[in-house]
Amino acid sequence: NAGVTQTPKFQVLKTGQSMTLQCAQDMNHNSMYWYRQDPGMGLRLIYYSASEGTTDKGEVPNGYNVSRLNKREFSLRLESAAPSQTSVYFCASSENAGRANYGYTFGSGTRLTVV
């Protein structure tokens, strides 16, 4: 039982390049999330998807786009990477968005460096 799987685990991009971070969950969860974590800043919400077919902006959505491809998969795209997007990115899922139920399950993270 894999839980939440993120790919890639590490990536180095040049400024202006684009890439897509992939996330898939096998727990039949309805809701999925993308966070970024920077030193001293905690986890900040980029985008989330409360259910299949819906996506909403979080706290720091600028420079990112998302796609909820199906119930299992939620991808995050950087169209033109900037050094300020250097961070660790975590995908998470939960049974439902409301009340956050029993919390989130996180993927192992993607360490992205933009040079």
Added chain:
Amino acid sequence: QKEVEQNSGPLSVPEGAIASLNCTYSDRGSQSFFWYRQYSGKSPELIMFIYSNGDKEDGRFTAQLNKASQYVSLLIRDSQPSDSATYLCAVYTGRRALTFGSGTRLQVQP
């Protein structure tokens, strides 16, 4: 004012002692509260959640919630070196998704 505030630490306690981690939140309408543990270079993992005022115990961990004072705490009894990690407090306000604090680093000295 940050929505969820934690002292960054490090909080240093000797092995076997009680570690007390605190978190305050700004939204009085917050509904549910979570504690995550994160080891260096790893992803957060859920330790406990609490919805109602009072204490909730699970093994060596106790979560305490005081909605009137808008704080939630985590007590770790009989602290072990393996408990050394960053502890993240997270709050669900009913809007969007969980809001996380920046975490408190705990060091348990052998």
